[in-house]
Amino acid sequence: MTNITRFSFPTDIHFGAGARKQVAQHLLAAGCKRPLIVTDRALAALPVMAEFRSHLASLDAVAFDGVFGNPTCAQVMAGAKAFKLHGADCVIGFGGGAALDVAKVVGVVATHDGDILEYVWDHPQVRPIVNPLPYMVALPTTSGTGSEVGRSSVVSENDTHHKRTVFSAKILARAVFADPELTLALPAAITAATGMDALTHNIESYLSPAYHPLCDGIALEGLRIGAQALATAVNEPGNLQARADMMMCSMMGAIAFQKDLGSVHACAHALGAVCDMHHGLANALMIDTVLAWNFEAVPAKFDALAQAAGLNGGGAAFVPWLQSLKASIGIGGGLAQRGVTLAHLPQLVPLAARDFTGQTNPRPATEADYQRLFQQAM
Numbered sequence: 001m002t003n004i005t006r007f008s009f010p011t012d013i014h015f016g017a018g019a020r021k022q023v024a025q026h027l028l029a030a031g032c033k034r035p036l037i038v039t040d041r042a043l044a045a046l047p048v049m050a051e052f053r054s055h056l057a058s059l060d061a062v063a064f065d066g067v068f069g070n071p072t073c074a075q076v077m078a079g080a081k082a083f084k085l086h087g088a089d090c091v092i093g094f095g096g097g098a099a100l101d102v103a104k105v106v107g108v109v110a111t112h113d114g115d116i117l118e119y120v121w122d123h124p125q126v127r128p129i130v131n132p133l134p135y136m137v138a139l140p141t142t143s144g145t146g147s148e149v150g151r152s153s154v155v156s157e158n159d160t161h162h163k164r165t166v167f168s169a170k171i172l173a174r175a176v177f178a179d180p181e182l183t184l185a186l187p188a189a190i191t192a193a194t195g196m197d198a199l200t201h202n203i204e205s206y207l208s209p210a211y212h213p214l215c216d217g218i219a220l221e222g223l224r225i226g227a228q229a230l231a232t233a234v235n236e237p238g239n240l241q242a243r244a245d246m247m248m249c250s251m252m253g254a255i256a257f258q259k260d261l262g263s264v265h266a267c268a269h270a271l272g273a274v275c276d277m278h279h280g281l282a283n284a285l286m287i288d289t290v291l292a293w294n295f296e297a298v299p300a301k302f303d304a305l306a307q308a309a310g311l312n313g314g315g316a317a318f319v320p321w322l323q324s325l326k327a328s329i330g331i332g333g334g335l336a337q338r339g340v341t342l343a344h345l346p347q348l349v350p351l352a353a354r355d356f357t358g359q360t361n362p363r364p365a366t367e368a369d370y371q372r373l374f375q376q377a378m
Contacts (some may be wrong), residue, residue: 011149012175015248017240019179020139021055023092024050026175032090032135034060036083038103039094043141048185052094052139052320062086063105070163070272070279071098072156076116080109083134090135093173096194097145097279100138101153102287104171107134116155120164122356129170138173141182143246144194144280146201146254148176161273162351178251180244188234192329195230195246196377197280199223200264200287201253207294207301208260208360215259220308222252227309227325234329264290264360267373270351271335274344284331285338289377290361292319297363336378348374 014022027035027327035056043049044065053061064082067075079102083091088110093103101249109116118127138148147153148321153166174361183191206219226249230240267290268282295302295315302315311317326332340348352370 009149011173013149013178013251015178017179017181019123019177020052020182023137023139023177024056024058026137027059027090029137030090030135030174034088035090035092036079036086036088036106037061037063037092037094037097038067038079038106039063039065040096040099041065042068043095043099044299046185048141048182061092062088067095067099067102069098069276070161071102071154072158072161073116074158076102076105076109076155079103079106082305083107083110088134090137092100093136093138093148094141096140096142097147099138099146100145101155103136103138104147104153104173105155105166107136108166108171110368116166117157117164119166122164129168133170136173137175137177139177139179139182140247140250141227142186142190142194142244143183143250145195146198146250146252148178148254149251150254151258156273158280161276163269165272165356167286178247180240180247183243183247183265184238184240186237188237188330191234191237191246191277192230192331193280194250195226195233195280195286195329196284196287196326196331198246198250198253199226199230200283201257201261202226202249203287203291203305204262204264205253205256205259206305207262207298207362209259209362210360212259215256219259220304222249222256224247224308224310225303231325231328252271253270260271260360261357262290262294262360262361263352263370263373266352266355266361266365267348267370267377269355269357270348271340273351274347275338276341277338281331284326285335286373286377288319288322288326289373291322293369294363294372295319295363301362334378335374340378342378345371345374351376
C-alpha cells in the first residue's frame, strides 16, 4: 500500500499505510495544540507509541495510559481528570477497542457534570450530552471492534463489571487515521481474536431482523473482505495488504452493527463480565455454537453469508467454514479450556439473557436457551 485514501461515512477517514503521520498537521489545522493521548497501559510502553509520538513534535501532547483490560467507568473518570490537568484542547484515541471507547467519552466527563454512568443509554434518568465536546481523533491499533467509527462507547461498571453503553452520534471521532502499519506488531493470538470480533460484527448485524438494507450491504462486503484476509493476517504477520483488509473489515463491521447484533455478543458480554475474557476471543468461542442454533430460523440469510465468504454448498456450509477458519488461526477448543466451568453458569446465563444485544437475535433466546448454548460451547 502506498496511497492514503480519504472518505467520509460519516466520519472523516484517512485510510492507508502512513496515515498516522498526518495527525499533527490535521490537529493544528483544526486549531488544536494540546492533545491528550488516551491509550492502554501495555501499548504505552511499546516502540509503536514512541514512534507515533515522534510525529507529534509540533504539539504539546501528554499521554493518559490508564486503560487496561475491559475498560471501566473509573478509567474514564481518571482520563477526564488527566484531560483537565493538562488543559487539553483535544483527544487522540490510540489503541484497541478499550482505549478508543474510553477516548470517545473522556471529553463527555471533562465538559459535563456527573459520572459517566449517568450518560449510558438505559440509565433511568440519563443525562443528555449538551455541551460541545473536545475535538477527538482515533487511531486503531487492532482490527476488531471498529470503535474508531462507532457512535457508542462500552464501559464496565467498576464493581460488577457489567458492560454499559453510552450511545450518541456526538461521541463519533471527528477524524480517523486508519493505518494498517500500526497493526503489524500484533501477536498472532490478538490478531486472531480481534479478527474474529470483526467478522462477528458483520455476521450478526446481517442476521439481525431489524430493517436496515444499507447495513446489510456493508456487512456482507465486510464479511467478504475479512473472510479472504484473516488467516493471511494471522499466519503472515508482515502482509500489509491483509492487515489493511482486516482494518477495513473491522470498520465496516462497526458501521454495520448500528443495525444491531445478536446472541453471540450477549454471551460474549457475559463472559467478559464474569470471567474477564477478551471480547474477541469470547465471540470466537461462542459464534459457531450460537449460529448453528440460529440457522434453522433464517436459512436464506445463511445462504447469503456463505456466498459472501466464497463458499460452495449454501448456508449449511457456513458454520463448518467458521470452525475450520478458527482452527487455521489457532483458536481451538471451547470455553472449558479458557477456565470457564459449569459453576459460572448461574452468573453467565441471566447476564446473557438480559443483554440488549440478544434482543435482536434472529431467534428469540430464553435463559434455558442460553444455558444450553454455554454448555454446548464448553
